[in-house]
Amino acid sequence: MAQWLKRSIAADDKEAAQAQVRATVESLLADIAKRGDVAVREMSAKFDGWDRSDFRLTDAEIRACLSELPARALDDIRFAQEQVRNFAQHQRESMKDVEVETLPGVVLGHRNLPVNSVGCYVPGGKYPLLASAHMSVVTAKVAGVPRIATCAPPYNGKPAPAIVAAQHLAGADEIRVLGGVQAVGAMALGTESIAPVDMLVGPGNAYVAEAKRQLFGRVGIDLFAGPTETLVIADDTVDGELCATDLLGQAEHGPTSPAILLTDSEKLARDTMREVERLLTVLPTAAIAAKAWADYGEVILCEDKAEMLREADRIASEHVQVMTSDDDFFLKNMTNYGALFLGPRTNVSYGDKVIGTNHTLPTLGAARYTGGLWVGKFLKTVTYQRVLTDEASAMVGAYCSRLCMLEGFVGHAEQANIRLRRYGGRNVPYGQAAE
Secondary structure: OOEEEEOOOOHHHHHHHHHHHHHHHHHHHHHHHHHOHHHHHHHHHHHHOOOOOOOEOOHHHHHHHHHOOOHHHHHHHHHHHHHHHHHHHHHHHOOOOEEEEEEOOEEEEEEEEEOOEEEEEOOOOOOOOOHHHHHHHHHHHHHOOOEEEEEEOOEOOEOOHHHHHHHHHHOOOEEEEOOHHHHHHHHHHOOOOOOOOOEEEOOOOHHHHHHHHHHEOOEEEOOOOOOOOEEEEEOOOOOHHHHHHHHHHHHOOOOOOOEEEEEOOHHHHHHHHHHHHHHOOOOOOHHHHHHHHHHHEEEEEOOOHHHHHHHHHHHOOOEEEEEOOOHHHHHHHOOOOOEEEEOOOOOHHHHHHOOOOOOOOOOOOHHHOOOOOOHHHHEEEEEEEEEOOHHHHHHHHHHHHHHHHHHOOHHHHHHHHHHHHHHHOOOOOOOOOOO
């Protein structure tokens, strides 16, 4: 039976914090809906110390941001975006339109159509997370979305040059320096100066995530998102320093980011906990990572890899780093995860920044029912039908008539009956099932 060598804080404490976030976001969104641009400007000035008459960057401002970056930085951004674009294109090519004659004279089909407009949020208040622009904008472009609007908060009191460059090089049509709830609220609800979008994507802090949750239904979203999560599944084929590095590498995202070690080696578990404490003395982001580890870190000791598998599927983590003697066992058998990182040569940071898979992934247990952001999220699979012959219409119509009457839907039945009369030459009494 699994044994916890370290546990996170109680669920009640986590829920109390989330309740306050929900109430705040609800109030802010109501204000944006009521007062539009005025509310957005007030929130930007209050929360980010950033105010201007138009948050959209001009072409000259975009060029100025690009000019601030060295050529190597721009080349690195282009390299990362090419990896994301290449994988997204392969994913898009796997999604085929369908047309098939299922019965003589009956043609059914589906088409994969991109949504018309997407708002991509790129977090950047604490760190300029330009990788999120690759993941959302590039992928939406590959899907064929006609209008892509982006928002990112100011960084150190001005547009973050790296984020602006990433948004521009990825192909964003509108780039705004606007953060937080005011950004996603404005894109979803629309204001006097910002046209609303059909879908919101991209990670963010707890307030941004809650705003997306409350806006879902009015617009589509990529997924419900919480703090970044990482799960390391390891055995004695690796060492504590490697495991601790991979745990803290994601814990630095924020003070509520879960970082969990699953292992069947007590020695590795205790070595990892010691290495975490050692690394926290030298890690520049230790203030954040230490809080995350103290409150949300866990170490779970399992009997064997079968129990590690059961625990991993129960946890349903966003990121799962697997470093064992049989990594393929987890690839073949795990069902609940956002993304797998198999073997010690890869890691979550590769996926976050450059390797090509998308880093916007399910959290808070959502991996039980959804995957992460990918080109298919921007596509609507819509169906159509065509009946080619009178005989086919009459044949389907007779079944439809009887089935509708079983449900008591006479009007539905008459849609079938009128075609039986016209195309099948059958005298079906009004409001009755076909013989």
